[in-house]
Amino acid sequence: MTTVFVVNSGSSSIKWELLDAESGSAYSGGIVERIGEPGGGAANHDEGMQQILAVLGDEHPAVVGHRVVHGGAEFSEATVITDEVEARFDELSVLAPLHNPENLKGIRAARAAFADVPHVAVFDTAFHATLGPAAYTYALDATVAREHGIRRYGFHGTSYRYVANKAAELLGHELAGLKLIVFHLGNGASVCAIDGGRSIDTSMGMTPLEGLVMGTRSGDIDPGVLFHLGRAGMTLPQLDQLLNRGSGLLGMTGTGDMRDVQAAADGGDTTAQEALAVYFHRLRHYLGAYLVALGGADAIIFTAGVGENSPTTRRETVSGLGGFGIELDVHANSRSSSQARVISRHDSAVKILVIPTNEELQIAREAVDAAGL
Ligand SMILES: Nc1ncnc2c1ncn2[C@@H]1O[C@H](COP(=O)(O)OP(=O)(O)O)[C@@H](O)[C@H]1O
Numbered sequence: 001m002t003t004v005f006v007v008n009s010g011s012s013s014i015k016w017e018l019l020d021a022e023s024g025s026a027y028s029g030g031i032v033e034r035i036g037e038p039g040g041g042a043a044n045h046d047e048g049m050q051q052i053l054a055v056l057g058d059e060h061p062a063v064v065g066h067r068v069v070h071g072g073a074e075f076s077e078a079t080v081i082t083d084e085v086e087a088r089f090d091e092l093s094v095l096a097p098l099h100n101p102e103n104l105k106g107i108r109a110a111r112a113a114f115a116d117v118p119h120v121a122v123f124d125t126a127f128h129a130t131l132g133p134a135a136y137t138y139a140l141d142a143t144v145a146r147e148h149g150i151r152r153y154g155f156h157g158t159s160y161r162y163v164a165n166k167a168a169e170l171l172g173h174e175l176a177g178l179k180l181i182v183f184h185l186g187n188g189a190s191v192c193a194i195d196g197g198r199s200i201d202t203s204m205g206m207t208p209l210e211g212l213v214m215g216t217r218s219g220d221i222d223p224g225v226l227f228h229l230g231r232a233g234m235t236l237p238q239l240d241q242l243l244n245r246g247s248g249l250l251g252m253t254g255t256g257d258m259r260d261v262q263a264a265a266d267g268g269d270t271t272a273q274e275a276l277a278v279y280f281h282r283l284r285h286y287l288g289a290y291l292v293a294l295g296g297a298d299a300i301i302f303t304a305g306v307g308e309n310s311p312t313t314r315r316e317t318v319s320g321l322g323g324f325g326i327e328l329d330v331h332a333n334s335r336s337s338s339q340a341r342v343i344s345r346h347d348s349a350v351k352i353l354v355i356p357t358n359e360e361l362q363i364a365r366e367a368v369d370a371a372g373l
């Protein structure tokens with residue numbers, strides 16, 4: 001038994017779990033929310049971490065695993081955190097301003113609290129280290145791109161690694177022989193084409209802003225829009241705020257929560273209906289692209305908050321694709337469950353799966369391995 005303390009320190013919350021890396025069973029866990037807000041769970045990340053430590057009491061983990069969103073080109077696998085490594089994260093914050101600075105606060109507080117055990121960083125970007133140059137290169141001036149480290153990285157890799165292995169189990173095949181398209185649809189959302197366990201393309205890019213429509217992020221837009229708004233007087237911080245926090249479902253409808261948008265659409269709200277149409281259109285765009293990138297798929301997989309719980313989203317993504325061997329079982333799709341399951345018809349050439357992700361367990365396993373325990 002190896003007890004691991006997993007910390008996912010985000011912009012306004014710290015999610016944590018204490019679990020056994022071998023069995024996967026969680027002993028305890030929780031979330032300190034709305035950090036820094038009036039009436040929130042804590043004044044700052046340090047205070048939040050102190051609260052969590054108080055809940056942990058006498059528990060003493062063998063290793064601490066930290067989610068770090070951006071590992072840049074340098075970190076392609078889980079890494080034991082030293083002072084030097086921590087200093088490098090500071091520099092990477094520029095690449096993921098929404099995520100990395102908060103990850104780092106969690107690391108600092110936890111390293112101070114558990115000074116005598118190894119701390120391991122597990123990166124969202126690491127799974128995509130297998131992307132080839134054609135997939136990761138932006139067609140920019142090569143000198144500018146090199147000088148500023150501009151390329152695509154991809155995110156949600158910890159979730160993709162976990163889900164891909166689960167899919168292989170569920171399908172009863174070796175991962176090495178499978179072509180998978182995985183939709184990770186949470187607040188942040190992306191999709192990944194996985195060939196034999198290797199990421200060959202993914203919708204997020206240099207930052208977690210590219211690709212799908214998200215809760216508050218626009219995903220793909222014509223970069224010319226930014227020049228247009230800049231000429232109209234918007235500043236860089238305003239544009240950043242607009243695309244990262246004020247767009248997506250929130251920007252189009254006033255709420256970034258898929259449950260609320262669906263409820264409004266079901267109630268006849270045309271703004272919500274149109275926003276969902278945009279969201280689904282983008283999902284289908286990437287489904288088509290990745291079917292071709294892989295040369296066909298063995299399975300299409302849905303995971304994270306929306307992917308696991310929204311039958312409408314799954315149906316809208318794959319409907320009308322019988323000609324591609326993609327046949328949803330509408331009854332299986334509608335049934336709610338927290339289990340990994342098949343939701344395609346028996347005669348569907350391409351299997352459709354729902355697999356609840358477990359980033360905490362994946363982080364715990366990788367932390368144990370990297371620490372050599
Ligand atoms: N039953 C449901 N139907 C539709 N959407 C849901 C349902 N349950 C959760 N969601 C959506 O899942 C999203 C949050 O996903 P989650 O993976 O928890 O996000 P994150 O970890 O990125 O914060 C929210 O948009 C939420 O509305």
Ligand SMILES: CC(=O)OP(=O)(O)O
Nearest residue numbers: 155156186187188208
């Ligand atoms: C990378 C990313 O978008 O993460 P999250 O979904 O947690 O915002």
Ligand SMILES: [Mg+2]
Nearest residue numbers: 186187304305
């Ligand atoms: Mg998530």
